[in-house]
Amino acid sequence: MNLFTSFALATGLIVFCTFPRMHPLDAPTSQSVFTNSVDVTYDPGLTRMLPPVYFCGESVPLHEEAVARQLVSALLRNTAHNQALLRIRQRSAVFFPVIEPILAYHDIPLDFKYLPLVESALTGSAVSSAGAVGYWQFMPATARELGLNIRNGVDERRNLIKSTHAACRYLRYLHNRLGSWTLAAAAYNNGIGALLGNIRRQQQRDYYFLRLNAETGKYLYRILAFKELFSNSRSYQHLIPEQMMAFLQVPVSPDDERDVDEVILPEVVVEEATRKAINTSVIAKARPNQAEELPLPNAADVFRGGIKARLVESAGVARGQVWVFHLTRSGMADGREVEEGDVLYAVVEDVDPKTDKIYLRADKIYSTSEKHTYSLTLSAVDASTGRIGIKTPDIEQIKAGWILTWKAF
The missing domain is CATH 2.40.128.260 (Type IV secretion system, VirB10/TraB/TrbI)
Structure with a gap:
């Protein structure tokens, strides 16, 4: 048994998809149990073996032992269940072509396409114990403030296109208030009121060095883990079990999701939404009359x-x-x-x-x-x-x- 296998077993691997509570735009500051700890055995040489990692263009400080440990822990937890992670990749093949153009339209970094993987495992019917619903896990008050309709049997939190536009408006608001995409991601999870309270008390504006509650302290690392596993898994061959590496290399396509026991989106709706989003992209808006080039x-x-x-x-x-x-x-x-x-x-x-x-x-x-x-x-x-x-x-x-x-x- 090598070091990383022992490391994985020591973490007490768990299913990675939970549904954290979504707060209103100005959620009040709440009491938190602060933690930066990860219950794993750490190899001091691991920071030198990890590739550079970025979130929305911001470099993740992996030279810091605590940061590297958190990322490795998130990677190992996400690779605990082969079939579940493969199912998430299959869903991503269906949904990312719809989500990405909408993010681009709102000038939101594409790294945020991984956020609903953490929030709901890209499941429109997901409901948290606190009442957050849908792909982006909005609470009712937040959803209404963002323009989503929740009444008379209609809940637009379950609509991928409308809820993604709402999520982009919310993320833009958070970034304008906080000035950082990492802090915007943390506020999405914990509420901007709670996060600003922590920033004021600690006089610290760097997510990686803020003392946050356990869920928010791990939140960005979970997003990063999905990004790295789906886009850069080969750089972690020394860390990821061989069987999981095989699952990560399996080609996936939207057709793989046809047998799911729920209706995600009719194919014609996906195609139409994608066409409209691409046709109104940022670049297209800037040069509406320019001819396309091959x-x-x-x-x-x-x-x-x-x-x-x-x-x-x-x-x-x-x-x-x-x-x-x-x-x-x-x-x-x-x-x-x-x-x-x-x-x-x-x-x-x-x-x-x-x-x-x-x-x-x-x-x-x-x-x-x-x-x-x-x-x-x-x-x-x-x-x-x-x-x-x-x-x-x-x-x-x-x-x-x-x-x-x-x-x-």
């Missing part, structure tokens, strides 16, 4: 010193956001030997409306074989010209599986 073919092989990487996760088209790529082959990058499967972390350096280009700079690469993070400088280039920058009309094509060319300059 994505250019990738010709990375013609560039000496260039490498190719496949997009796994994008946090949104905004400066400072972090996109995650996996290398598609071994080679050399900025004078360093890299291997297929290594993880490239790219920052959106600029979005230039004058040239209609987005500029991506990779500043970190995580070696999956060495379990170590290296600094490097690469830029995404137009595969047809070798020049820095990707045309923004092509952004609709940049999604999971899209391959970009990278070079050092």
